[in-house]
Amino acid sequence: MIKDPVLEIKGLNVDYGLGDHAVHAVRDVNLTLHRGEVLGLAGESGSGKSTLAYGLTRLLPPPGVISGGQVIYHQADGPPVDVLSLSHKELRKFRWAETSIVFQGAMNSLNPVHKISTQLIDVIKAHEPTSTPASRLARAREMLSLVGISADRLESYPHQLSGGMRQRVMIAMALALEPRVVIMDEPTTALDVVMQRQILGQLIELRERLGFSVLFITHDLSLLVEFSDRIAIMYGGRIVEEAPAADLYRDSLHPYSDGLLHSFPALRGPRRELTGIPGSPPDQRSMPTGCSFHPRCPKAFEPCADKIPVLGEPNLLGDQARSVACWLHPARETVA
Numbered sequence: 228m229i230k231d232p233v234l235e236i237k238g239l240n241v242d243y244g245l246g247d248h249a250v251h252a253v254r255d256v257n258l259t260l261h262r263g264e265v266l267g268l269a270g271e272s273g274s275g276k277s278t279l280a281y282g283l284t285r286l287l288p289p290p291g292v293i294s295g296g297q298v299i300y301h302q303a304d305g306p307p308v309d310v311l312s313l314s315h316k317e318l319r320k321f322r323w324a325e326t327s328i329v330f331q332g333a334m335n336s337l338n339p340v341h342k343i344s345t346q347l348i349d350v351i352k353a354h355e356p357t358s359t360p361a362s363r364l365a366r367a368r369e370m371l372s373l374v375g376i377s378a379d380r381l382e383s384y385p386h387q388l389s390g391g392m393r394q395r396v397m398i399a400m401a402l403a404l405e406p407r408v409v410i411m412d413e414p415t416t417a418l419d420v421v422m423q424r425q426i427l428g429q430l431i432e433l434r435e436r437l438g439f440s441v442l443f444i445t446h447d448l449s450l451l452v453e454f455s456d457r458i459a460i461m462y463g464g465r466i467v468e469e470a471p472a473a474d475l476y477r478d479s480l481h482p483y484s485d486g487l488l489h490s491f492p493a494l495r496g497p498r499r500e501l502t503g504i505p506g507s508p509p510d511q512r513s514m515p516t517g518c519s520f521h522p523r524c525p526k527a528f529e530p531c532a533d534k535i536p537v538l539g540e541p542n543l544l545g546d547q548a549r550s551v552a553c554w555l556h557p558a559r560e561t562v563a
């Protein structure tokens with residue numbers, strides 16, 4: 228069943244710097260997040276995934292610039308809008324009430340001198356100024372309970388909570404205004420594996436109850452395999468493979484996806500040998516020619532160093548739910 232799109236990233240390009248010296252951190256990215264879906268985005272550090280998250284929410288710090296593309300948000304009660312063209316006021320509403328963001332280390336962004344109640348209530352008040360104090364308090368209590376923290380912890384200061392609880396408070400804040408899209412950029416990386424899975428399990432449960440969509444960004448592909456509906460893999464600023472999570476796990480088509488899958492132990496399913504990926508991610512200031520993965524690819528062959536493979540439906544499978552950018556699986560449209 229094809230669900231409605233909520234967020235469509237179309238041909239997005241993000242550079243650092245301008246002119247001839249610009250570093251192209253995100254190139255021609257096309258991704259669609261559907262209603263109620265968890266879309267995972269994986270790649271090593273420096274692959275461009277966080278830059279993509281900052282770009283699409285227009286939180287990119289200088290010298291980052293969006294040099295092309297569109298981010299179409301399908302409103303629940305209005306026509307689609309391009310986030311990149313929103314006014315400052317519209318953007319403010321979009322960022323919290325329509326889309327909320329939890330970044331890596333967000334738990335450290337709680338204000339240490341204010342109680343959790345004050346901080347949660349402030350978020351609700353800023354966006355719903357006509358709400359009553361009693362309704363704000365009730366919502367704050369409800370949100371805390373939703374993320375598995377007893378409502379009496381509302382009166383705690385951040386230092387009185389564990390790292391896992393602080394991160395849950397940030398997730399409660401992100402959900403307080405009932406956004407339709409939640410973007411999470413390595414939200415649990417600072418936590419231990421058990422806590423990471425516990426929080427993500429809870430998030431998925433909440434998604435089922437509240438119906439929001441999630442763009443979940445991490446370097447740990449094994450997490451995504453467990454919690455996502457679909458996964459996109461990013462390398463050198465480009466999407467190199469996109470597939471339903473189960474298909475990607477069972478039969479990844481891109482050698483880089485395969486390398487990522489063999490870099491992290493899976494907590495469930497059959498054991499995989501951990502082989503990692505040889506070499507280091509490319510320096511974005513001087514990207515390799517052709518397929519940017521070719522210097523590290525165990526399957527590189529004749530065309531790889533010269534021609535950039537196009538992301539498209541793999542010709543061999545005719546599987547419309549998947550796409551890959553690799554000369555081993557030429558895209559359908561590139562084959563005569």
Ligand code: SF4
Nearest residue numbers: 518521524531553554
């Ligand atoms: Fe490897 Fe070539 Fe495929 Fe790139 S295009 S991933 S170098 S086989």
